Amino acid sequence: MRAVGAAPNLASILVALAGTCPISLFRTAGDRVVGVDLATIFRHALILGASGFGKSWFKALQFYRILIRACRRIAEQGSHVLGFETTVVDVKSETAQLLKLFIALMFLRGNAAVREVLRESVHFVGWSRSRITLRPAFAIMSDISVEYQARIKADLLVRASRSPWSEAQHFLLVQTLRAIGEVPEHTFVLMFVELLCRNESFRLRLVEKLTSRDLIDFFAHLPQRIAPQTLEAFIRRVAIELGYSLVRLILGLPPHVIASLGLRQHAPITLVDAGVSNTLPPSIAYALANWVLTDELFTASRRDPSVPLTIVLEEAVALLTMATDLLDLVLNGLRMLRSLNVNIEFFAQSLESLPQHAMREMLLNAVTVTAFQSPKSVGELLYPHVLREPQDRRSEADRKREFLRDIESLPRQEAIFWAKGQPALRVRTLDLERPERIAGIPVEELDDIFHREITPTSTIEVSRAAALLDDYEASLSREVRASSPSTSRPPGSVRDLRSALGLGEEPDDDE
Numbered sequence: 001m002r003a004v005g006a007a008p009n010l011a012s013i014l015v016a017l018a019g020t021c022p023i024s025l026f027r028t029a030g031d032r033v034v035g036v037d038l039a040t041i042f043r044h045a046l047i048l049g050a051s052g053f054g055k056s057w058f059k060a061l062q063f064y065r066i067l068i069r070a071c072r073r074i075a076e077q078g079s080h081v082l083g084f085e086t087t088v089v090d091v092k093s094e095t096a097q098l099l100k101l102f103i104a105l106m107f108l109r110g111n112a113a114v115r116e117v118l119r120e121s122v123h124f125v126g127w128s129r130s131r132i133t134l135r136p137a138f139a140i141m142s143d144i145s146v147e148y149q150a151r152i153k154a155d156l157l158v159r160a161s162r163s164p165w166s167e168a169q170h171f172l173l174v175q176t177l178r179a180i181g182e183v184p185e186h187t188f189v190l191m192f193v194e195l196l197c198r199n200e201s202f203r204l205r206l207v208e209k210l211t212s213r214d215l216i217d218f219f220a221h222l223p224q225r226i227a228p229q230t231l232e233a234f235i236r237r238v239a240i241e242l243g244y245s246l247v248r249l250i251l252g253l254p255p256h257v258i259a260s261l262g263l264r265q266h267a268p269i270t271l272v273d274a275g276v277s278n279t280l281p282p283s284i285a286y287a288l289a290n291w292v293l294t295d296e297l298f299t300a301s302r303r304d305p306s307v308p309l310t311i312v313l314e315e316a317v318a319l320l321t322m323a324t325d326l327l328d329l330v331l332n333g334l335r336m337l338r339s340l341n342v343n344i345e346f347f348a349q350s351l352e353s354l355p356q357h358a359m360r361e362m363l364l365n366a367v368t369v370t371a372f373q374s375p376k377s378v379g380e381l382l383y384p385h386v387l388r389e390p391q392d393r394r395s396e397a398d399r400k401r402e403f404l405r406d407i408e409s410l411p412r413q414e415a416i417f418w419a420k421g422q423p424a425l426r427v428r429t430l431d432l433e434r435p436e437r438i439a440g441i442p443v444e445e446l447d448d449i450f451h452r453e454i455t456p457t458s459t460i461e462v463s464r465a466a467a468l469l470d471d472y473e474a475s476l477s478r479e480v481r482a483s484s485p486s487t488s489r490p491p492g493s494v495r496d497l498r499s500a501l502g503l504g505e506e507p508d509d510d511e
């Protein structure tokens with residue numbers, strides 16, 4: 001018999017971890033498979049470890065196994081839903097790309113019912129040279145204050161920016177985004193910003209459509225409130241930020257135009273691949289990833305809690321140290337979203353560059369911690385929880401020293417897995433074959449299946465988006481011309497048009 005108070009043995013730990021609905025994820029050193037209850041998987045999680053040691057593949061393994069289970073229920077029991085939701089925000093591309101291929105693999109193998117559910121259930125957010133997802137700066141979320149959204153989104157853009165914004169410029173950005181939020185026919189394009197700052201009749205007509213009194217007051221008296229050189233500097237800043245043509249397209253199309261395209265905006269599985277670093281500058285990719293995350297957290301607060309939602313943050317620390325408001329929103333989410341059946345998975349190399357309070361909150365709220373090769377500090381944290389083998393006769397000091405050395409040198413795929421309430425175990429993630437190997441077709445074909453069969457309405461061609469943006473800008477010009485005294489003047493050169501619009505000279509990019 002086991003003595004009272006003795007450490008639990010491995011067998012009983014494995015039973016406890018497996019719960020009622022286990023997903024196999026690891027093997028122990030003694031080669032026993034570790035299944036983890038879905039109820040535990042759908043809780044806040046920290047996945048730590050140096051680059052290249054198995055974090056992304058661990059995510060893929062877990063996702064693939066859950067997807068297999070869901071597809072089986074669809075194929076065999078006539079279910080019509082996946083039964084889980086996931087949003088992956090990935091600034092490194094690898095995880096999103098891998099999950100994409102596993103989804104395509106399941107589609108390839110699935111029967112008609114599985115294919116139909118997958119077609120309905122996946123949204124892809126990504127930006128390549130040929131196709132892009134449209135992501136207007138302001139997805140209108142009626143029950144969240146426009147002002148709050150504007151502040152957070154302005155903050156993200158300013159922090160992601162490669163050059164500094166003055167306080168006055170930052171403030172103007174907040175006010176401009178608020179105006180766009182209150183008047184959804186307009187969007188964040190340079191022409192709108194120029195008109196707002198330079199064209200009085202345009203601005204006064206916009207003021208009539210605003211609802212917040214302070215904003216009405218601000219824009220009604222803009223020239224008295226903000227010096228002309230500050231307005232011009234603001235326009236130059238915006239011109240620089242929107243200098244990338246893809247960025248103009250992603251942010252610039254009005255919501256009603258996007259709605260008319262019948263594009264998918266959301267789905268149970270949303271993969272955000274913000275890592276196309278050769279098409280978008282990294283600062284913009286990060287800002288976009290954070291904007292999407294912000295929207296996701298806002299929407300999560302209104303969701304139906306009967307289905308679990310997992311928000312996966314790749315490079316979580318890099319992403320979150322960019323913006324304090326967003327970090328607060330996420331920490332708040334850790335505390336509040338549980339009751340809405342939402343869990344957040346943080347993937348990071350380490351937590352060290354987070355502010356102390358943030359690190360503490362994450363550790364406190366995480367129900368599982370999986371640490372691949374990690375610095376000693378992570379070892380210090382896990383050490384008190386590690387399962388002690390009964391036959392281990394080392395002294396406490398030796399055990400600790402060796403554990404800390406071990407965690408710093410864990411081979412690829414090996415990790416310490418700690419589900420709170422149970423001892424931490426030394427494990428190795430199960431081997432996963434590449435999806436194209438399992439499918440037996442080239443990776444390009446699998447990728448093609450994903451974009452052609454599963455998410456054709458998630459993105460549109462760049463050329464089409466460009467034409468639609470031209471239409472919107474042309475409508476802005478028409479609106480201004482119709483209301484200005486020089487209506488009858490025939491269209492002339494661009495410069496004439498600019499002066500007709502009251503836009504002045506083209507801003508120069510000397511900042």
Ligand SMILES: Nc1ncnc2c1ncn2[C@@H]1O[C@H](COP(=O)(O)OP(=O)(O)O)[C@@H](O)[C@H]1O
Pocket residue numbers: 049050051052053054055056057058061094412413429430431432433
């Ligand atoms: N469970 C696994 N099964 C098979 N190969 C794996 C597994 N985990 C990691 N690998 C291999 O290790 C490499 C690095 O793993 P990855 O998950 O990309 O690391 P990280 O995300 O931590 O940087 C992968 O490209 C893959 O070849």
Ligand SMILES: [Mg+2]
Pocket residue numbers: 052055056057092094095
């Ligand atoms: Mg990775």
